Amino acid sequence: MEHIYISDIAAYEGQEVTLHGWVYNIRSIGKVWFMIFRDGTGMIQGVVVKSEVTPEIFELGSKLSQESSVTISGTVRQEKRSIGGYELGIKSIKVHQLATDYPITPKEHGTAFLMDHRHLWLRSKLQHAIIRVRHQVIKASRDFFDNNGFTLVDTPILTANACEGTSNLFNVDYFDTVAYLTQSGQLYSEASIGAHGKVYCFGPTFRAEKSKTRRHLTEFWMVEPEIAYCDLDENMDWAEKFISYVVGWCLEHCKTELEILERDTGMLEKVVPPFPRVTYDQAVQILKDNGVDFTYGDDFGGADETIISSQYDRPVMVHRWPAEAKAFYMKRDEKNPDLALGVDVLAPEGYGEIIGGGQREDDHDTLVERILHHDLPMKPFQWYLDLRKYGTVPHSGFGMGIERCVTWITGIKHIRETIPFPRTIYRLEP
RNA sequence: UCCGGAGUAGCUCAAUGGUAGAGCGGGUGGCUGUUAACCACUAGGCUGGGGGUUCGAGUCCCUCCUCCGGAGCCA
Structure with a gap:
């Protein structure tokens, strides 16, 4: 399968693609959840809607953690509200590893701690x-x-x-x-x-x-x-x-x-x-x-x-x-x-x-x-x-x-x- | 090496010499468009080590350790 990167995502609008990378952040609002996903070339938001995926895929919303390694597939679409202007309507997720207790959280840290990590x-x-x-x-x-x-x-x-x-x-x-x-x-x-x-x-x-x-x-x-x-x-x-x-x-x-x-x-x-x-x-x-x-x-x-x-x-x-x-x-x-x-x-x-x-x-x-x-x-x-x-x-x-x-x-x-x-x-x- | 500053929950920080606290992160639950989402509940501590003063020390004194900022040296 062709390996597609986020930096080239604009060329794939309307198409179904597979991306390989890591979970940067996850937000859930009930029957919809959002994943900020990065692959080394950029970041993109993935959206998972309960009515559109299998229960197994939807439940990953409460299992996936920051920096877990995943491969995600879905359809690329323009979306103003999303980081980078595009988002991925996720259809499937393959989990490579669930990361536990990633030390660097989205809040502030001191330089000594960051340099240790x-x-x-x-x-x-x-x-x-x-x-x-x-x-x-x-x-x-x-x-x-x-x-x-x-x-x-x-x-x-x-x-x-x-x-x-x-x-x-x-x-x-x-x-x-x-x-x-x-x-x-x-x-x-x-x-x-x-x-x-x-x-x-x-x-x-x-x-x-x-x-x-x-x-x-x-x-x-x-x-x-x-x-x-x-x-x-x-x-x-x-x-x-x-x-x-x-x-x-x-x-x-x-x-x-x-x-x-x-x-x-x-x-x-x-x-x-x-x-x-x-x-x-x-x-x-x-x-x-x-x-x-x-x-x-x-x-x-x-x-x-x-x-x-x-x-x-x-x-x-x-x-x-x-x-x-x-x-x-x-x-x-x-x-x-x-x-x-x-x-x-x-x-x-x-x-x-x-x-x-x-x-x-x-x-x-x-x-x-x-x-x-x-x-x-x-x-x-x-x-x-x-x-x-x-x-x-x-x-x-x-x-x-x-x-x-x-x-x-x-x-x-x-x-x-x-x-x-x-x-x-x-x-x-x- | 010298001069300053700081060590408290996993992280960032509070706490008049008198019961150890919050936010984030973790866990549980809720929410159909979130943007470091939000709301509720919950677990989590040898207050850097050692010694001293005191009825009582995270807090005051001594000492050691670690780190941060600056000086010198230089790219």
């Missing part, structure tokens, strides 16, 4: 919509790079060395030595561009920071392009084109989801190139103009980012940062060696940094100096230094955190709802 929470309406947006953000990201001549080159998750030497990494037993879970594929992508010119990697990354905020996960997904013969300005061109494409794609393909999430899409529609570009120095001036007591040289905190981004109606790119606070591989500005050619893209509406990147140091001897200056071991970086010995070129790249981007596009408060099974400092299950 994340494996079930994913079924509810808002979570379903968020994960669908996430899917489209990932699809759009890959499409953008695929359509612009980039080659996907995967980078390892297990690594021997800390790529930036600063952040805390998770370590794992690796036979008789220790390995680390990657916090970025960047260094490897710098190797990949020597072979393919324009590349990107997309995968999970790990940070063992004991962060406890709504913007952090210990395991998150990042898409990182790297481009040969590309300076900071061109890198920013790519970043704004990329973000605009992803947002535009979601506006077009996630209309239903953004509506369910009650997202004000007006702010997203403004996300088109060019994005404002301000230097770190200019950003500091913005903070001072707003009465913030800010120490030059520091990184911006969450509140600082909100003030800076609130000056603009689209993402803002902050570039040319004090070099001392930045990673060893960042290229210095020729015009001012105290500045590194890095760029952060801050999302509007207080969502903070969604992209970090910059131009990489491409001179061998300078890089050796930087590694020494940062007290990093030279040996694990030999292959990285090789890249500066055999046909080095100016190159740049950036990384976008998928979950930060989804948090912003969906307009929700907390990053943990943008990944199916979040990993945070105090959560490893489910």
